[in-house]
Amino acid sequence: MARDFVWHELYDLMEEDNCPVCALIDKRLHQAMDRFLFDSVNDRGLRKKIAEAHGFCNFHAHRLKEMGDPLAHAILYTDFLTQLSAEMRLNKPKKMNAYLAKQGCLFCETAATGEKSYVPVMVEGFADADFVKKYESSGLLCAAHLTQFLEKCKWKPAIAKKIIEINEKKYQHMIAVLSEIKRKNDYQNQHEVWTDEEKNMWKKVVSVMNDLSGIRK
Numbered sequence: 477m478a479r480d481f482v483w484h485e486l487y488d489l490m491e492e493d494n495c496p497v498c499a500l501i502d503k504r505l506h507q508a509m510d511r512f513l514f515d516s517v518n519d520r521g522l523r524k525k526i527a528e529a530h531g532f533c534n535f536h537a538h539r540l541k542e543m544g545d546p547l548a549h550a551i552l553y554t555d556f557l558t559q560l561s562a563e564m565r566l567n568k569p570k571k572m573n574a575y576l577a578k579q580g581c582l583f584c585e586t587a588a589t590g591e592k593s594y595v596p597v598m599v600e601g602f603a604d605a606d607f608v609k610k611y612e613s614s615g616l617l618c619a620a621h622l623t624q625f626l627e628k629c630k631w632k633p634a635i636a637k638k639i640i641e642i643n644e645k646k647y648q649h650m651i652a653v654l655s656e657i658k659r660k661n662d663y664q665n666q667h668e669v670w671t672d673e674e675k676n677m678w679k680k681v682v683s684v685m686n687d688l689s690g691i692r693k
């Protein structure tokens with residue numbers, strides 16, 4: 477497979493056993509939010525689409541907030557609050573289900589489109605020894621992206637076997653480090669110094685189980 481732009485991005489984003497697919501989705505999300513705040517917020521058609529979705533999903537609403545931009549938020553949330561106010565006055569909570577399960581979030585769509593194209597590049601990348609070497613040293617697909625990866629390997633058993641082997645080694649190592657954290661929490665061992673790896677592993681394992689795309693709630 478040709479080493480295209482996405483191949484290189486995924487390759488470069490593998491560091492400290494993170495999920496390269498999550499990392500690229502996050503990078504693109506940041507760029508999309510930046511563009512959105514810069515010039516799309518005044519796009520009436522787009523704002524109507526966002527209003528139809530009742531704003532953004534919880535994950536992306538808070539991510540957008542972290543980007544700053546009081547004016548863009550003032551414009552958007554005037555729409556949202558006006559809509560909420562009208563719906564509230566009807567006093568028909570059943571018609572307000574959109575607030576309980578957000579559908580059609582603009583940024584979820586961006587993330588889903590990205591995911592769909594990055595996972596196959598990961599699979600293709602596994603036919604390249606350099607790519608596998610990089611994954612082995614610094615990458616680890618999260619559980620959701622591993623699942624999608626394995627789904628794409630139906631006719632590529634050697635690639636599935638390879639990633640299972642690598643991931644298994646990494647999981648076992650993680651479990652061993654977690655076991656040390658548990659042991660060092662025992663009062664008899666509380667004087668023992670924690671390694672940097674132990675200090676961080678309990679957080680790292682959360683990202684292995686829970687992807688950072690914001691798609692899966």
Ligand SMILES: [Zn+2]
Pocket residue numbers: 495496497498499617618619620621687688
């Ligand atoms: Zn991931």
Ligand SMILES: [Zn+2]
Pocket residue numbers: 532533534535536537581582583584585690
């Ligand atoms: Zn979303």
